Every structure is written in structure tokens, then in C-alpha cells.
Amino acid sequence: MSWEPNPLEAQRLEKLARLQEAGIEPYPLRAERTHTTAAALAAFATAGDESALPVTVCGRLVSMRDMGKSIFAHVADEHGRIQLFLRREEVGEESHRIFQKLLDLGDFVQASGVLMRTRAGEVSVRVSSWRLLSKAITPLPVAKEQEIDGKVVRYSAFSDVEERYRQRYADLAVNPEVRDVFRTRARLLSAIRRFMDDHGFLEVETPILQPLYGGAAARPFTTYHNQLKQELYLRISFELYLKRLLVGGLERVYEIGRDFRNEGVSFKHNPEFTQMEFYAAYWDYTDVMRHTEEMLAFIARQLTGGTQITYQGQQIELAPPWPRLTMRQAILHHTGIDYMQYTDAPSLAEAIRQMGKARGVATQTPPGASWGKLIDGLLGDFVEPALIQPTFITEYPRDISPLAKGIPHDPLHVERFEFFIAGMEMGNAFTELNDPIDQRRRFEMLQETFGQDDEERNPIDEDYLRAMRYGMPPNGGFGVGVDRLAMLFADKTTIREVLLFPHLRERNT
RNA sequence: GGGCCAUUAGCUCAGCAGGCAGAGCAGGUGACUUUUAAUCACUUGGUCAGAGGUUCGAGUCCUCUAUGGCCCA
Numbered sequence: 001m002s003w004e005p006n007p008l009e010a011q012r013l014e015k016l017a018r019l020q021e022a023g024i025e026p027y028p029l030r031a032e033r034t035h036t037t038a039a040a041l042a043a044f045a046t047a048g049d050e051s052a053l054p055v056t057v058c059g060r061l062v063s064m065r066d067m068g069k070s071i072f073a074h075v076a077d078e079h080g081r082i083q084l085f086l087r088r089e090e091v092g093e094e095s096h097r098i099f100q101k102l103l104d105l106g107d108f109v110q111a112s113g114v115l116m117r118t119r120a121g122e123v124s125v126r127v128s129s130w131r132l133l134s135k136a137i138t139p140l141p142v143a144k145e146q147e148i149d150g151k152v153v154r155y156s157a158f159s160d161v162e163e164r165y166r167q168r169y170a171d172l173a174v175n176p177e178v179r180d181v182f183r184t185r186a187r188l189l190s191a192i193r194r195f196m197d198d199h200g201f202l203e204v205e206t207p208i209l210q211p212l213y214g215g216a217a218a219r220p221f222t223t224y225h226n227q228l229k230q231e232l233y234l235r236i237s238f239e240l241y242l243k244r245l246l247v248g249g250l251e252r253v254y255e256i257g258r259d260f261r262n263e264g265v266s267f268k269h270n271p272e273f274t275q276m277e278f279y280a281a282y283w284d285y286t287d288v289m290r291h292t293e294e295m296l297a298f299i300a301r302q303l304t305g306g307t308q309i310t311y312q313g314q315q316i317e318l319a320p321p322w323p324r325l326t327m328r329q330a331i332l333h334h335t336g337i338d339y340m341q342y343t344d345a346p347s348l349a350e351a352i353r354q355m356g357k358a359r360g361v362a363t364q365t366p367p368g369a370s371w372g373k374l375i376d377g378l379l380g381d382f383v384e385p386a387l388i389q390p391t392f393i394t395e396y397p398r399d400i401s402p403l404a405k406g407i408p409h410d411p412l413h414v415e416r417f418e419f420f421i422a423g424m425e426m427g428n429a430f431t432e433l434n435d436p437i438d439q440r441r442r443f444e445m446l447q448e449t450f451g452q453d454d455e456e457r458n459p460i461d462e463d464y465l466r467a468m469r470y471g472m473p474p475n476g477g478f479g480v481g482v483d484r485l486a487m488l489f490a491d492k493t494t495i496r497e498v499l500l501f502p503h504l505r506e507r508n509t
Numbered sequence: 510g511g512g513c514c515a516u517u518a519g520c521u522c523a524g525c526a527g528g529c530a531g532a533g534c535a536g537g538u539g540a541c542u543u544u545u546a547a548u549c550a551c552u553u554g555g556u557c558a559g560a561g562g563u564u565c566g567a568g569u570c571c572u573c574u575a576u577g578g579c580c581c582a
């Protein structure tokens with residue numbers, strides 16, 4: 001796709017040429033700045049109105065009011081904006097003329113002068129000299145702002161969702177609150193790291209390109225290494241590599257990184273997403289639960305100062321302990337079905353259909369769905385949306401949990417939990433299976449139970465089984481969707497709002 | 510995968526009963542010696558998402574396609 005300047009861009013290219021004719025380099029090598037806009041305003045507040053404090057500020061021109069012999073303009077930098085007050089007699093005829101005629105909103109400038117307060121009361125830089133730092137050719141969708149009772153009201157803001165995602169740079173440039181979302185996200189990541197590091201976990205990085213995929217029920221992206229002549233997969237989880245590290249004697253490990261799943265895109269799914277997984281030797285899933293609730297409370301305190309957050313108008317209390325409910329209790333409570341009365345898939349599917357009919361609600365009983373998948377479906381449809389306050393759902397069906405340790409004397413369940421906040425599944429954890437013989441059996445069972453295209457069916461990873469045969473300490477493992485946590489803490493309802501560059505379908509224009 | 514809705518100027522949006530494509534902001538020209546959504550005067554700007562159809566005539570009605578949003582699966 002090549003670029004054909006539109007009329008507005010052509011005008012600016014013309015101005016660019018005239019700037020160059022006037023001997024002005026529109027993209028100079030260096031800039032100088034003594035104060036950010038926020039620092040300048042703070043310094044003025046300290047120094048007082050009569051201080052005539054000299055400053056040099058840099059930023060984008062975001063407003064301009066030409067009064068003839070003087071010009072008022074605002075420059076915005078990352079954290080704020082400040083007004084420039086530019087007078088012809090102070091900067092000189094030519095400089096004034098160039099500012100007036102050849103600058104545009106969106107241009108980066110550097111301005112030096114002393115701080116003063118205008119008649120209208122706004123702290124401003126009384127400009128004695130200025131320089132162009134970067135000429136903007138394409139006009140930003142600049143909106144006008146007005147401050148009403150200390151709140152910034154923006155008019156005609158850039159708000160087309162599709163364009164905001166496709167041109168996130170423009171979105172970030174003109175919608176400062178979008179920048180805040182990603183600051184929140186960064187603080188979330190840093191809080192997670194601090195918490196894990198403080199609890200003796202080692203941060204590691206394992207392969208993204210894998211010869212075999214595994215550790216989750218998902219379809220992978222496939223790629224190819226030309227020189228090795230080898231098919232490779234983008235990882236769908238970190239699990240099997242992190243657990244190899246426990247075999248190697250690293251007792252507490254975690255990884256934060258990208259997983260890739262070749263599946264649908266929705267308000268809570270992006271083909272690549274960020275996951276945090278950890279594994280701790282000598283822990284079981286109850287230890288993991290304790291760690292989980294403490295971690296979330298820690299994150300909340302780091303981000304907000306307290307453990308209570310507001311999500312979409314709902315108060316959510318993250319302080320431990322969180323309620324724990326077995327899968328069986330949860331399903332019974334929300335659907336009236338005690339699935340232990342139907343311990344095979346056909347009878348459970350029938351019970352679900354009956355319940356749906358009786359309640360007049362849609363149910364999902366796809367043919368061939370295993371017992372565990374049916375239960376998981378009930379959880380997603382009837383329980384998950386109701387779990388607004390943080391909740392652990394425990395004791396998952398064995399047939400959908402091939403990497404979790406069974407519960408003694410219970411052939412149908414394993415020591416696993418998922419946790420839910422704001423009606424969203426946030427993470428998944430279990431007492432990890434460390435018996436290599438049982439693990440092989442479980443893998444083989446999946447091969448028999450699930451069809452070739454079923455997402456539950458992963459290839460058998462013989463190298464992983466070999467690692468297990470060397471002896472793996474008992475351990476607890478955990479995975480959390482970082483994007484969903486970011487949604488929670490940024491109070492956003494779609495994953496795209498917390499991803500800088502969310503995946504969108506290609507557009508052929 | 511299915512249903513509904515949307516797509517009009519750089520941005521935000523009108524336009525419906527089929528009859529000359531509009532507004533505000535941004536842009537241009539000019540005025541203005543402290544304005545702040547500055548103001549005032551004049552003014553430029555469009556493949557009405559794309560393709561096809563109905564019609565004397567389509568931004569408006571129909572079909573298909575593309576992209577996005579919401580709901581369902």
C-alpha cells in the first residue's frame with residue numbers, strides 16, 4: 001500500500017518545503033528540555049508568580065489561538081500540557097510569522113522562556129525562542145479540550161474503535177487516558193514480578209518455538225524452520241518446560257510471556273496473549289490457592305492502595321481468604337444438577353438437556369463431548385458469569401485435566417482449581433502430576449478419547465516423560481491470564497483495550 | 510458459523526418520504542496587543558466502504574463482498 005498525500009497532507013508538505021527554504025531543519029538531530037510540562041507547572045507553583053523562572057519545554061502542539069501580534073498555543077508531553085504565550089515583539093517578526101504560518105497542530109516543538117501567569121490565570125511559558133523538533137505531515141485527529149471543574153472534557157475525540165486499534169499510535173497520541181491503561185498494565189506486570197521474586201521464585205524464559213506443543217487444550221500455530229527442515233509450533237502454554245526445570249532442581253520458577261492459540265477472537269481472546277505460570281516444589285494446590293489470593297491482594301494494593309477495586313461499577317474485594325467451592329457444589333447450586341448422579345457422558349448430557357428444557361435456557365451438549373467437557377460447559381454457562389467476587393472452584397473432572405494429580409479414592413476428580421473474578425475465568429492451577437507412569441497412561445487416554453482434530457488431543461511428548469522418569473518433586477502449578485487481570489484493574493470489558501496492538505483482520509485498502 | 514447494527518470530508522456526526530451531499534471542529538485567506546472548545550468575515554475539501562441491481566433519478570430501496578461492533582452458537 002503506497003501513500004498518496006490527501007489535500008491536508010499536501011498542504012503540510014508545502015509548509016515543510018517553505019520551512020526548508022527558510023533554512024529550518026524540520027527534523028533536527030537534537031532537542032533540549034529543562035522541564036517536562038508537569039515539572040514546569042510544579043516549579044512555578046513553588047517559586048511563585050513573580051519568579052520569572054526560565055524553562056525549556058518540549059512537546060506536541062495541540063492547540064493554537066492566533067491573536068495577531070501574539071499567539072497562544074498548548075504543547076503536550078507525556079504527562080501534561082502547558083500554554084505557550086508567544087509575542088511578536090519578543091520572538092521577532094520572522095520567527096513569529098513562521099510559527100503562525102508554517103506550524104501545525106501535531107508538530108513537535110521546543111520552546112524557551114520564563115514562566116508567567118496570564119491575565120486569565122493560566123500558568124504559561126512566555127516564549128523568547130522556539131525551535132521545530134518534528135514536522136507532522138498527517139494531521140492527528142486532534143480534539144478540542146475544555147476544563148470543566150478540573151475535569152478535561154474532549155470534543156469530537158478520536159473514538160472509532162476500529163481505527164483506534166489499527167492506528168494505536170494516533171489513539172495514544174490524542175487520548176491520554178489510553179496511555180494510562182498501559183501504565184496500569186505495566187504496573188500490574190511489575191507487581192507480579194515483585195511478588196514472585198519476593199517469594200523466592202526464579203524468573204525463567206523457555207522456548208516459544210517448540211517441536212511439540214502441550215500443556216493446554218488448544219490448537220497451535222504451526223511454522224517451519226527452513227534450514228532444520230522441521231515443523232515447529234508456537235507454544236500454547238509454558239507448563240511442560242517449566243516442570244522440566246523442577247526435575248533439574250530449580251524449586252520455584254515462573255515465566256511471564258506470550259502464548260499463542262489458533263482459535264477464535266473475542267472480547268476475552270486474542271490469538272496471542274500474555275500468561276504467567278509458576279511451579280513450586282513441595283506445594284499442593286491448597287498452597288497455590290493461598291499464594292494466588294495473596295498475590296492478587298498484593299497487586300491490588302500496589303495499584304490502588306487497597307484490596308477493593310471497582311470493575312464496571314461493581315465493588316470487588318480481593319482480600320484473602322476467597323471462598324472455595326467444589327465444582328460439584330457449584331454446579332449443583334447454579335443448575336440443580338448433581339453430576340455425580342450421572343457419571344457417564346450420555347446420562348449427564350440428557351440431564352443437562354432436561355434442565356435446559358425445564359428452565360427454558362440454552363444448553364450445550366455437543367455430541368461426543370466427554371463427561372468432563374460437559375461439566376466444564378455447565379461451569380462456563382451457569383456458574384462463571386455469577387462469580388463476581390473472587391472464587392476458587394476446586395476438584396475438576398479428571399478427563400479434562402491430564403496433567404493434574406488425582407484425588408485419592410476418587411477416580412473422577414483431580415486436585416485442580418480455577419479462579420474467577422468479575423465473571424471471568426482468570427487462572428488455572430493444580431497439584432501437578434509427577435508420576436511418569438500415570439502421566440503416560442493419561443496421555444494415551446487422551447489419544448483414545450479425543451478425535452484427531454479435538455483440541456484436547458496433544459501429541460505425546462516423550463522428552464517430557466523422560467524428564468519425569470528422572471524424578472520430579474511433588475509440586476503445585478499455576479497459570480493466570482495477564483490480559484484479563486489487566487482488564488480487571490483497568491476496568492475494561494474487552495481484551496483489545498488492554499493490548500497495545502490487538503489482532504484485527506487485514507484490510508485490503 | 511448464525512442474527513442484528515454500522516461504514517458519509519482529516520476527526521465527530523447530520524442527511525431518509527428516493528429529487529442539487531450538509532454541520533461543527535481541523536485546514537486556507539484576512540481581522541484582532543492576554544486567548545483558552547477564543548471570536549468575527551470569507552473559503553477549500555467527498556469514488557456517501559466496494560461491486561452489482563431496481564428506478565427517469567439511489568447516500569437513501571434490494572443483493573453480494575469487505576471491515577468493525579453487539580448478541581447468539
